[in-house]
Amino acid sequence: MNPAVSAHLTTGSEKHMAPSQLPDLFDPVFTLEDLSVFYGAYEAVRGVDMRIAPREITALIGPSGCGKSTVLRCLNRMNDLILDARIAGKILYYTEDLYGDEVDPIEVRRRIGMVFQKPNPFPKSIYDNIAYGPRVNGRRKGLDDVVEEALQRAALWDEVKDKLKQNALALSGGQQQRLCIARAIAVKPDVILMDEPCSALDPIATTKIEDLMQVLSRDYTIVIVTHNMQQAARVSERTAFFTAEVDERGERHGRLVEFDATARIFSNPADKRTEGYITGRFG
Known part of the structure; x- marks a missing residue:
């Protein structure tokens, strides 16, 4: 989607939106402004500011419980399906408030x-x-x-073109994951979110998914959560490192520590906490 055109997130909406005026090297697909996520009274993620660029792969990394999957699910309002989940702050999709009163969550997804x-x-x-x-x-x-187009784009067509009527559950794990990517592509999305898409796969299937992500990023904005730092370094253009801070009551809150070009995050991080995590000293 061209950021200069309407996001059409409201059912039947005909409004048109100007390009983002944010001073940056790119017009972001997502802009997170002081985003906090709550489950009831518990603040799971606190104060995230981030701009996600179009047609790139952005990786979210960090230790377990740091809020990276929570943030990912906010980007298509999947957290709406969780009882008592709510956000504070703002998420813009291009220039439209993703959580605006008139926005249709089904169209978002x-x-x-x-x-x-x-x-x-x-x-x-x-x-x-x-x-x-x-x-x-x-x-x-x-x-x-x-x-056919969706399976071609998911690099699965040649493997399944002669068995389209067979049950999808008979496919291997890696094939099933590519099928799920093809299923997402079939509805012509603008963005593809991936939550640990390779964690259940063997190395060969993982390589196929990583190669596929890089091909798809020519046409789609991709945001991936991964525990595999080598994977983030291999596939992404930008990386966000999250950690979990413990407050005076002993409650953990996810915080964004650093967000930068992947090459800089892995070679010259600005924050010592990032360096400690990627070098294995903690996390």
Whole structure:
């Protein structure tokens, strides 16, 4: 999506939006301004400021419990599905408030797709997994082309083109994860979020997913959560390092420590906490 055009996050919206005026080297897809995330009274993540660039891979790294997956789920309002979850601060999608009163969360999740840690294909055929989203969105014609294009883009077509009617659960773990990526692509999203997409995969399947991410980033903005620092260094252009701070009551709160070009984060981090984590001294 061109940031100069409408995000159309409201059902039937026809408003048009000007390009972001934020002073930066790029017009961000997401702008997080003093973002905090609460589950009930508990503040899980505190005070995150970040700009996410278009058509790049941004990696979120840090120890367990630091809030990186929580922040990721805020970007397509998946946290709305959790009882008592709420945010403070602001998330802009281009220049539109992602949590504005008129914004349709269903449209948000169509434009901002998600791939989860564990492959989760539907217990349907390979074909029906890919066609499901377009059908829900009202597409009735040309589904064969949609399915083929999505599987081609997910580097899976050659492996499954002769068994599209077979159950997707019969695929290997790596194939299932690429199928889930194809399923996300089929509804023409603008952004793909990935929460530990390779943690359940073997090294060969992981390499295929990493290669696929780099190809897809030519056309999609990708944000990935990973515990694998080598993976972040291999695939991402920018990296955000989160940590967990403990307050005087013993409660842990996720905090963004540093966000910069991946090359700088891994070669010359500005914060000693980042250096300690990537060198293995803590975390």
